[in-house]
Amino acid sequence: MNSNHPAKGSIISVNPIMDLKAIGTIKKILADNPRDSALFVVGINTALRASELLALxxxxxxxxxxxxxxxxxxxxxxxxxxxxxxxxxxxxIQKLLATMPDAEGAAPLFLSRKGDGALTVPTLNNMVKIWCTKINLPGNYGSHTLRKTFGYHQRVTFNTDLPTLVKVFGHATEAQTLHYLCIQADEVKAAFMQNL
Structure with a gap:
């Protein structure tokens, strides 16, 4: 049983990686594996969905x-x-491409270990869970973690405004984006902090 997997019957939602040190640690763990390193780095820097990332x-x-x-x-x-x-x-990406000099243009960027096609979303999901488990990161993680990590740090670390993030993610409202990124709106947080 994977310690990152939620209990049966619970709402399944994955977390972003909120700790910058944890991101750095995962990068170090993956440094000697160009494919996995590129998956992680491109995933947290582009806001692509897992299926879009794997289709590159x-x-x-x-x-x-x-x-x-x-x-x-x-x-x-x-x-x-x-x-x-x-x-x-x-x-x-360039480090990964250096390991595949004969790859044709139509070849998947992120090949499976067997080399018979692109990685699948369930495989990426398991990989992200393993990476987060290796560094004892509490919470539930999966392939969507990469996209959520991008958005979380755009908002919290780089202070990107909400209208921009709504557009990046293709959401209908700012509330939807905040919920998606596991961020409580400042106004809501302030309301909870009021003492009666």
Whole structure:
């Protein structure tokens, strides 16, 4: 039984990785594995859904430099979405590409261990759980953790405004984004802190 898995019958929701030190520790653990390192770093730096992340091809990312735009098809809505690749994601991708010099453009960027196709979302889900378990991170984690970690730190660490994050995630309201990122609105928190 995985210690990160919620009890049967409970509401299943995964957490973002809120602790920057924990992010750094996972990066160190994965440093000698270019594929897993790139999965983690690209995942927490792009806000891609797991299915979108795993659908990336070598040809989509090979020519990109930091600041370039990557167009992806949203798995959930089918709409095209544009993301900007930052230096951390670019560097992780380049380290991975260096291990696959003969890969054709249509090849999946994140190959399964067998090399017979792209990783699957359930496999990524288990990988994230294992990474978080290795560092004794309390809570429930899974493939969606990567996307949520991006948003959580955009809001809490970098103070990105809510309207921008609503647009990034394609949510309908700011409340939906705050709930998704496991963040309580300052106004709500302040109300709870009032003493009667």
């Amino acid at each position: 091809t070598v040809g989509q990312v090979r020519p990109l430099t930091p600041g370039d735009t990557l167009a992806v098809r949203e798995g959930k809505t089918g709409k095209e979405r544009r993301i900007t690749l930052n230096k951390a994601a670019h560097d992780a």
